[in-house]
Amino acid sequence: MSKKRFIKLYRGENRMAEKIVVIGGVAAGTKTAAKIKRENSKAEVVIITKDAHISYAGCGLPYYIGGVIEEERELVVKTPEDFKLVTGIDVFTKHEAVKINKEEKNVEVKDLTTEEMKIFPYDKLILATGATPFVPPIEGKNLSGVFSVRTVSDALKIREMVDNGAVKKAVVVGGGFIGLEVAENLHERGIGVALVELIDHILPPFDEEVALYAQNYMCEEGINIYTREKVLSLVGDEKVKKVVTDKREIEADLVIMSVGVRPNINIAKEIGVEIGVTGAIAVNEHMETNIKDIYAVGDCAEHVNLVTGKPAWYPMGSTANKMGRVAGINIGSEGKDTLKGVLGTTVVKLFKLNAAKTGLSERDAKKAGFEVETALVPANDKAHYYPGYREIITKLIVDKNTHRVLGAQVVGEGVVDKPIDIIATAITFDAKVEDLEKLDLAYAPPFSMAMSSTIVAASVLTNKLTGRVKGIGPIALKNRLSELQIVDTRDEGSFMIGTIPGAINIPSGEIYMRADELDKEKETVLVCKLGKNAYLAYIKLKELGFEDIKILDGGMNAYPFERE
Amino acid sequence: MAEINLNCKGLQCPGPIMQIFKATKEAQAGDVINVKVTDRGFAKDIQAWCKKTGNELLDLNETDTEITAKILKK
Numbered sequence: 004m005s006k007k008r009f010i011k012l013y014r015g016e017n018r019m020a021e022k023i024v025v026i027g028g029v030a031a032g033t034k035t036a037a038k039i040k041r042e043n044s045k046a047e048v049v050i051i052t053k054d055a056h057i058s059y060a061g062c063g064l065p066y067y068i069g070g071v072i073e074e075e076r077e078l079v080v081k082t083p084e085d086f087k088l089v090t091g092i093d094v095f096t097k098h099e100a101v102k103i104n105k106e107e108k109n110v111e112v113k114d115l116t117t118e119e120m121k122i123f124p125y126d127k128l129i130l131a132t133g134a135t136p137f138v139p140p141i142e143g144k145n146l147s148g149v150f151s152v153r154t155v156s157d158a159l160k161i162r163e164m165v166d167n168g169a170v171k172k173a174v175v176v177g178g179g180f181i182g183l184e185v186a187e188n189l190h191e192r193g194i195g196v197a198l199v200e201l202i203d204h205i206l207p208p209f210d211e212e213v214a215l216y217a218q219n220y221m222c223e224e225g226i227n228i229y230t231r232e233k234v235l236s237l238v239g240d241e242k243v244k245k246v247v248t249d250k251r252e253i254e255a256d257l258v259i260m261s262v263g264v265r266p267n268i269n270i271a272k273e274i275g276v277e278i279g280v281t282g283a284i285a286v287n288e289h290m291e292t293n294i295k296d297i298y299a300v301g302d303c304a305e306h307v308n309l310v311t312g313k314p315a316w317y318p319m320g321s322t323a324n325k326m327g328r329v330a331g332i333n334i335g336s337e338g339k340d341t342l343k344g345v346l347g348t349t350v351v352k353l354f355k356l357n358a359a360k361t362g363l364s365e366r367d368a369k370k371a372g373f374e375v376e377t378a379l380v381p382a383n384d385k386a387h388y389y390p391g392y393r394e395i396i397t398k399l400i401v402d403k404n405t406h407r408v409l410g411a412q413v414v415g416e417g418v419v420d421k422p423i424d425i426i427a428t429a430i431t432f433d434a435k436v437e438d439l440e441k442l443d444l445a446y447a448p449p450f451s452m453a454m455s456s457t458i459v460a461a462s463v464l465t466n467k468l469t470g471r472v473k474g475i476g477p478i479a480l481k482n483r484l485s486e487l488q489i490v491d492t493r494d495e496g497s498f499m500i501g502t503i504p505g506a507i508n509i510p511s512g513e514i515y516m517r518a519d520e521l522d523k524e525k526e527t528v529l530v531c532k533l534g535k536n537a538y539l540a541y542i543k544l545k546e547l548g549f550e551d552i553k554i555l556d557g558g559m560n561a562y563p564f565e566r567e
Numbered sequence: 568m569a570e571i572n573l574n575c576k577g578l579q580c581p582g583p584i585m586q587i588f589k590a591t592k593e594a595q596a597g598d599v600i601n602v603k604v605t606d607r608g609f610a611k612d613i614q615a616w617c618k619k620t621g622n623e624l625l626d627l628n629e630t631d632t633e634i635t636a637k638i639l640k641k
Contacts (some may be wrong), residue, residue, distance in 0.1 A: 390633065494588065496587065499620070500616050535580060
């Protein structure tokens with residue numbers, strides 16, 4: 004060691020023991036470390052982290068801001084002291100790993116409190132460096148009152164401002180999960196909240212019609228949402244006062260930057276660890292990088308999407324923990340455990356609305372080269388006669404040629420995590436839509452419909468694949484309103500409240516008698532509340548010789564655009 | 568003035584609005600229609616419907632399991 008500035012060489016307690024160094028101490032880092040120690044109690048495992056906290060519930064931060072989680076300590080799963088006591092792992096908080104020497108097999112670490120440099124030799128190194136919020140390089144981003152929400156410290160500062168009554172108006176930049184959750188929590192604290200999103204809708208990974216459903220819901224709850232809008236700068240002197248977009252200026256005492264996160268890869272990249280196409284560290288199914296004895300887990304590492312078999316990046320706690328366990332087994336007991344891939348399964352609560360997604364969106368499936376068929380089906384989470392049931396809308400996406408299930412999204416006030424988990428399981432085992440349709444799922448009125456929402460959605464999709472019915476999605480309909488003959492098949496009262504612009508009303512029971520009011524040659528779309536009445540009318544019109552007819556997928560209940 | 572009670576619990580499609588539409592057609596001006604519903608979309612629907620038809624929504628109450636409304640036929 005020629006560099007004299009290193010005062011300390013960390014040797015641990017037993018010089019002969021295998022030395023494991025983990026960089027990063029939130030979900031994946033602590034999981035890996037703990038699992039290694041459980042597999043091999045003789046190994047000396049240390050965790051090095053810049054942060055003051057380890058093993059904290061990053062996903063809980065928005066709820067701490069909102070006061071749903073009352074105290075800071077509830078967020079922290081384990082303190083470093085507890086962690087050491089329980090696991091025998093040494094944790095160095097406020098220590099920054101600065102450089103890896105892959106030949107010497109050690110890590111140069113700076114003690115952020117004392118500025119002292121330390122060297123940690125390793126036999127095996129685990130990179131769990133996580134991800135950092137991306138803050139666009141705009142003017143004013145360093146003003147006071149501008150925050151990202153990633154660490155406990157971020158949340159503490161925001162909560163303090165809110166508790167002190169210093170925030171009347173807030174702007175959230177970015178409509179992903181964290182942004183939406185923070186928006187909800189700030190709103191619940193009585194703060195006026197505006198949200199600015201660059202793309203066409205909030206919830207970027209979701210398909211547009213599903214995301215717009217959630218967006219309308221958030222607007223009704225009182226969040227002002229501006230989409231297709233770019234934040235240009237933040238203005239104020241010292242403290243932020245307003246947000247300037249390409250369309251307007253919005254006053255704000257607090258600005259939350261939540262446009263996304265980027266994997267922390269610099270320390271790895273410097274020593275030639277391979278970075279994948281997604282920009283995160285490439286690992287194989289054993290969590291090994293291209294450099295021997297160096298592993299990567301959690302948000303800094305890349306995954307494989309099980310549907311496409313291609314690299315993907317899902318910075319999520321659920322995936323991070325699984326990667327940690329796999330790495331832990333492989334390092335601790337020289338096993339060959341694998342994580343073949345993930346589906347990006349996720350779920351979020353927005354006020355009383357729940358939204359979940361697994362696998363590919365329709366957009367991503369098409370991008371990946373699949374020819375798809377989709378269904379958009381409103382149903383209930385319980386029997387419709389059981390008090391307290393709620394509607395959920397399922398969007399199901401399958402490969403038109405093989406009928407393999409590619410992805411799904413479920414949104415509504417009801418239970419969405421059960422159906423999304425059913426579908427995630429089905430996709431994992433390569434199910435076709437016909438398999439999904441025939442699943443034997445638990446049923447009693449308080450829990451499900453006799454034909455559960457997932458099965459109904461699969462049945463509708465099967466009807467479409469077999470040519471029993473043709474559908475048109477809400478977006479396609481909205482874009483072609485003026486070209487189509489639109490028939491609302493609901494009762495007169497429902498029609499009066501609001502229908503698709505330009506639609507005429509013929510209740511499905513009258514369709515035989517009144518079919519002559521329609522132009523047989525014109526492309527016709529049948530609309531009802533959920534889809535069933537339109538389907539009945541569809542069958543009748545087919546009998547009468549109508550050929551070019553479709554029903555509106557998801558009915559009025561899933562139609563997220565303007566009504567008249 | 569008569570009071571008409573409608574139990575529309577469990578009705579979805581066609582929904583409670585169709586029942587109320589029928590009931591108000593048959594009712595006299597000044598009659599009150601009480602309705603119980605489980606369809607969650609009803610709260611928004613009944614407000615819009617009363618606005619369109621000119622009937623008066625005297626009361627609207629939502630619990631976790633049920634929505635009740637009182638409508639005055641004009």
